[in-house]
Amino acid sequence: MKVFITFLVVVVSTIFFKTTQNKTLQDSIKRGELVYQDFCVSCHLPNGEGVKNVYPPLAKSDYLIKNREASIHGIKYGQNGAIVVNGKTYNNVMPPMGLSDDEIADVMNYITNSWGNKNEKMITETEVNNIKK
Amino acid sequence: MKNSLSIFIIIVIAFQACAQQIESEVKAENPTNINYISELVVPDLNIPWGMTFLPDGSMLITEKAGELIHFKDGEKITIENVPDIYLRGQGGFLDIKVHPDYETNGWIYMTFALSNEDDQGGNTALIRAKLNGNSLTQVEQLYKAEPNTKKGQHWGSRIEFDDDGYLYFSIGDRGERDINPQDITRDGGKIYRLHDDGSVPESNPFIETENAKTAIFSYGHRNAQGMTKNPFTGAIWTHEHGPKGGDEINIIEKGKNYGWPVISYGINYNGTPFTDITEKDGMEQPLFYWVPSIAPSGMTFVKSKIYPNWEGNLLVGSLKFAYLERLILENNKVIKREKLFEDIGRVRNVIQAPDGYIYVGVEGKGIYKIVSKK
Numbered sequence: 080m081k082v083f084i085t086f087l088v089v090v091v092s093t094i095f096f097k098t099t100q101n102k103t104l105q106d107s108i109k110r111g112e113l114v115y116q117d118f119c120v121s122c123h124l125p126n127g128e129g130v131k132n133v134y135p136p137l138a139k140s141d142y143l144i145k146n147r148e149a150s151i152h153g154i155k156y157g158q159n160g161a162i163v164v165n166g167k168t169y170n171n172v173m174p175p176m177g178l179s180d181d182e183i184a185d186v187m188n189y190i191t192n193s194w195g196n197k198n199e200k201m202i203t204e205t206e207v208n209n210i211k212k
Numbered sequence: 213m214k215n216s217l218s219i220f221i222i223i224v225i226a227f228q229a230c231a232q233q234i235e236s237e238v239k240a241e242n243p244t245n246i247n248y249i250s251e252l253v254v255p256d257l258n259i260p261w262g263m264t265f266l267p268d269g270s271m272l273i274t275e276k277a278g279e280l281i282h283f284k285d286g287e288k289i290t291i292e293n294v295p296d297i298y299l300r301g302q303g304g305f306l307d308i309k310v311h312p313d314y315e316t317n318g319w320i321y322m323t324f325a326l327s328n329e330d331d332q333g334g335n336t337a338l339i340r341a342k343l344n345g346n347s348l349t350q351v352e353q354l355y356k357a358e359p360n361t362k363k364g365q366h367w368g369s370r371i372e373f374d375d376d377g378y379l380y381f382s383i384g385d386r387g388e389r390d391i392n393p394q395d396i397t398r399d400g401g402k403i404y405r406l407h408d409d410g411s412v413p414e415s416n417p418f419i420e421t422e423n424a425k426t427a428i429f430s431y432g433h434r435n436a437q438g439m440t441k442n443p444f445t446g447a448i449w450t451h452e453h454g455p456k457g458g459d460e461i462n463i464i465e466k467g468k469n470y471g472w473p474v475i476s477y478g479i480n481y482n483g484t485p486f487t488d489i490t491e492k493d494g495m496e497q498p499l500f501y502w503v504p505s506i507a508p509s510g511m512t513f514v515k516s517k518i519y520p521n522w523e524g525n526l527l528v529g530s531l532k533f534a535y536l537e538r539l540i541l542e543n544n545k546v547i548k549r550e551k552l553f554e555d556i557g558r559v560r561n562v563i564q565a566p567d568g569y570i571y572v573g574v575e576g577k578g579i580y581k582i583v584s585k586k
Binding site: 117118120121122124125130132133157159160170171172174175176177 | 258259276277298299300301303304363364365387455481482483507532533534555557558575576
């Protein structure tokens with residue numbers, strides 16, 4: 080009986096934890112979409128497809144998914160110099176957008192969970208804060 | 213039958229939802245025979261937003277991130293005592309321009325994004341200052357748009373003087389498309405005109421209008437990042453970014469409404485329309501519109517013995533397609549467009565220097581000078 084109760088508690092709290100985490104992630108993605116519409120859309124476009132040879136795509140971007148820290152760093156401090164995205168080299172400048180750490184976390188959660196991208200490990204304000212120049 | 217009819221209706225609706233756009237009549241072509249090359253003269257710059265020449269041939273360059281660089285005798289000197297620049301989205305250190313009578317009065321004009329201490333966002337400001345050694349002195353704030361906002365979009369800005377000594381500068385709609393541009397009691401989405409000391413000319417169009425921002429000279433603009441005096445006529449020409457399509461060239465006239473966002477050749481970034489009309493009484497038609505957008509920044513006329521076959525042409529930077537566009541005009545109509553220096557990089561700025569040479573500011577690269585092929 081005792082074992083069963085413990086088991087039940089574990090199951091229930093796991094489900095509860097998962098749902099709140101999901102809800103937090105969903106909220107962050109929603110806020111991130113607003114940040115995207117203001118700061119990113121004019122170059123990376125509504126579906127994250129970018130512009131050939133100039134602005135790299137975010138949709139199904141191997142760079143974004145494989146280089147989580149470098150991606151956060153690029154948004155936080157700006158991106159300068161050549162990067163390879165889906166086999167193509169982009170050599171351009173993205174200025175730092177002057178976003179706060181929570182806004183960067185939100186927009187990262189949005190772009191890593193849109194247009195075919197999937198990222199279950201939520202990016203938090205603390206994670207962004209820990210990425211230094 | 214009923215089924216196929218509903219399918220037909222659905223298709224029609226679906227097509228209407230994607231707004232139809234009319235492409236620019238004159239398309240950009242590849243140049244057939246170009247006698248000039250681009251020579252990198254100031255290397256290693258990030259975003260050289262603005263540039264202006266001093267009488268000794270040295271150059272002042274604004275970096276969007278907030279630095280003012282004096283490029284003299286092949287060296288970069290960072291100028292001190294530059295105001296704190298607010299970095300947010302498209303906002304930062306923007307344009308710079310010396311007074312036409314700089315040799316007598318020493319005034320330098322600058323626009324940039326300005327915040328205040330409590331960090332509730334910012335808006336575009338215009339200052340003037342003098343250069344003393346490697347430092348700015350006598351910094352005077354001449355204009356500051358209100359209210360501050362945390363939006364990242366559409367700060368403008370370019371500065372120009374006309375032949376009568378008036379100073380013009382642009383401020384974008386600050387991401388408030390439906391609030392700012394058509395309201396002359398609000399800043400944003402405007403071209404402004406001031407005396408060189410920042411005072412508002414008595415002859416400005418809305419000087420008698422109640423609650424109006426009296427510095428406004430024209431309104432209904434989206435985001436002008438190109439402005440130049442036509443050296444042949446003295447008129448002030450601007451261009452502005454559209455959203456998806458609908459970048460425009462306009463000749464600025466006193467008190468006129470240039471229509472944004474009531475009329476536009478553009479659509480939303482996601483393809484949906486925000487207006488059905490491209491023309492309306494009381495609103496100006498552009499001299500030219502770009503569909504698709506080139507994302508124009510920087511603009512100059514060519515009036516120089518160095519480029520005889522470009523005389524009277526308009527040069528415009530393209531951020532999006534990474535080239536310099538040459539527009540050939542006839543009776544204020546664009547009759548031909550050419551892509552110069554394709555793949556040079558995001559062209560942020562282009563000016564003709566006092567010595568007649570064309571200089572081009574390219575993001576991530578630096579400043580190029582356009583010279584004859586050897």
